[in-house]
Amino acid sequence: MTVIRATDLTKSYGRVQALKGLSLEVPAGTVFALLGPNGAGKSTTVKILSTLSRPDGGTAEVAGFDVLRRPAAVRAAIGYVSQRPGFDPIATGRENLVLTARLRGIPRRAAAARARELLATFDLEEPADRQAGRWSGGMQRKLDVAMGLVHAPEVLFLDEPTTGLDPEARTQLWATVSTLTRTTGLTVVLTTHYLDEADQMADHLLIVDRGQAVAEGAPEALKADLGGDTVQIDLRSAEDGGRAARVLEALPDVVHVRRDGLRLRAQARDGARVLLELRNAGVPTVAASVAHASLDDVYLRYAGRAYQEAAA
Numbered sequence: 001m002t003v004i005r006a007t008d009l010t011k012s013y014g015r016v017q018a019l020k021g022l023s024l025e026v027p028a029g030t031v032f033a034l035l036g037p038n039g040a041g042k043s044t045t046v047k048i049l050s051t052l053s054r055p056d057g058g059t060a061e062v063a064g065f066d067v068l069r070r071p072a073a074v075r076a077a078i079g080y081v082s083q084r085p086g087f088d089p090i091a092t093g094r095e096n097l098v099l100t101a102r103l104r105g106i107p108r109r110a111a112a113a114r115a116r117e118l119l120a121t122f123d124l125e126e127p128a129d130r131q132a133g134r135w136s137g138g139m140q141r142k143l144d145v146a147m148g149l150v151h152a153p154e155v156l157f158l159d160e161p162t163t164g165l166d167p168e169a170r171t172q173l174w175a176t177v178s179t180l181t182r183t184t185g186l187t188v189v190l191t192t193h194y195l196d197e198a199d200q201m202a203d204h205l206l207i208v209d210r211g212q213a214v215a216e217g218a219p220e221a222l223k224a225d226l227g228g229d230t231v232q233i234d235l236r237s238a239e240d241g242g243r244a245a246r247v248l249e250a251l252p253d254v255v256h257v258r259r260d261g262l263r264l265r266a267q268a269r270d271g272a273r274v275l276l277e278l279r280n281a282g283v284p285t286v287a288a289s290v291a292h293a294s295l296d297d298v299y300l301r302y303a304g305r306a307y308q309e310a311a312a
């Protein structure tokens, strides 16, 4: 079942075209990640889907409601956790949750019960009655996510949920979110510029570059589509580079041979065999490595530039 469907979304801010016709479909009960470098258009997409911003063109439906015609119904069906903290630092964690629930129209007693339940789910019972402003960054982030879940939404939007968190807090948040989707059927849509986060968390991934979707699928499938191993070879001279490229291009099962100065990269079904063929052809190498294809390789293949380069 599809819980979000967006078609051909466009959005400009003055002369900046943030979205140039982006479409997506999110299956219910999954973690769906929008991955891309800063400025790719991820936040703009999430803001449109959560009714915080209007598209210039295109359509979007969330939980069966059109975002432009039924914004109130969409808002009732979703939770939204922005990049910036949303809790009141002077109030305790419990007070923040109860207040959020009351603002959502939940009666007093039920609000207190929901707060208790969420504090337990997010392992926040210990600091619950201390001011949230004094909590650790990881705890505060969990509180923000818990506040987004107070009214038990169908869909939870998380904009860059782990930016600024230490590795342990990130891992904890990933674990909690994936448990939630498995146990409650919640659909999570998150944006991230971390390749490892997208790789580990997402059931389904949409790679966004310059306002457009460039690739889509399960992380494992996207990597597998590249054809197995990534081979990287460093050569001594441009002449050796040319020879090596010719050897690689003549091999079956080797694709996307790219030269970058004295470095050669290619996708191969059997990376070790490629290195052997190069040795048999007598091409000397300075260094060589074989690794499973990563999301970095997926990005390079579909966006046509390295992820680091795009992020810079």
Ligand SMILES: Nc1ncnc2c1ncn2[C@@H]1O[C@H](COP(=O)(O)OP(=O)(O)OP(=O)(O)O)[C@@H](O)[C@H]1O
Binding pocket: 013, 016, 017, 018, 036, 037, 038, 039, 040, 041, 042, 043, 044, 045, 160, 191, 193
């Ligand atoms: N309110 C705004 N006014 C002007 N330009 C904007 C505004 N919001 C976004 N933009 C521009 O639109 C483009 C897409 O921005 P968006 O925030 O959607 O990207 P992003 O992929 O979410 O990146 P980030 O992680 O930096 O938020 C960028 O060029 C950005 O500078």
